[in-house]
Amino acid sequence: MKIGVIGAGGIGGTVGTLWAKAGHEVLFSSRNPDQLTDLVVTAGANTKAGTIAQATAFANVILLAVYYWTTDAAIAAGSLDEKILIDATNPYIREADKIIRVTDTSSGLELAAKVPNAKVVKAYNTLPTATFANEARRADPYALFYCGDDAPAKAIVAHLIADSGFAGVISANWSK
């Protein structure tokens, strides 16, 4: 499968690498693709780096792994129409030098409203980067929750969760 990663930091870089090692083609993107050379070397032959527009043109599955407060800028940089959009963001904002949890909201529902022509599936937001980096493919795999309203998109994400070495656990449709 061809996967575009928007935000190739801790989560995006780590999860994208797991998919690439499982045989998927991964294009990592951020605002500074020229700084992703080391990641591409580490992640291996199935990977390359590019702009966000290149990532969305390349792939039908996109992992969004940027800070919540940069979501609008990130999703404006490429077309997400008809894409399966895996949302790893959690709703934290930066205020002065503090990171603060935004309560009473779902970043996934907000994102789905912003990109109504994408198939948003919430996933990869419930475990820390270190767990993705160090605990994939255990005999007793860690559970990774996912949810969304598009059944075919969720089925594909379930496969990708398994391919990355975790046990997908489906939650209810989030708009019901």
Ligand SMILES: NC(=O)c1ccc[n+]([C@@H]2O[C@H](COP(=O)([O-])OP(=O)(O)OC[C@H]3O[C@@H](n4cnc5c(N)ncnc54)[C@H](OP(=O)(O)O)[C@@H]3O)[C@@H](O)[C@H]2O)c1
């Ligand atoms: N850290 C965790 O353990 C963890 C766990 C679960 C979920 N999450 C969520 O995952 C998301 C990413 O967290 P992280 O820890 O991976 O952060 P991170 O390591 O700081 O990576 C963030 C990435 O986003 C890129 N970026 C920033 N602004 C951007 C923009 N406007 N457009 C495109 N790319 C942009 C950055 O690259 P450039 O600056 O080069 O653009 C960087 O590659 C957050 O929403 C967080 O809540 C984190």
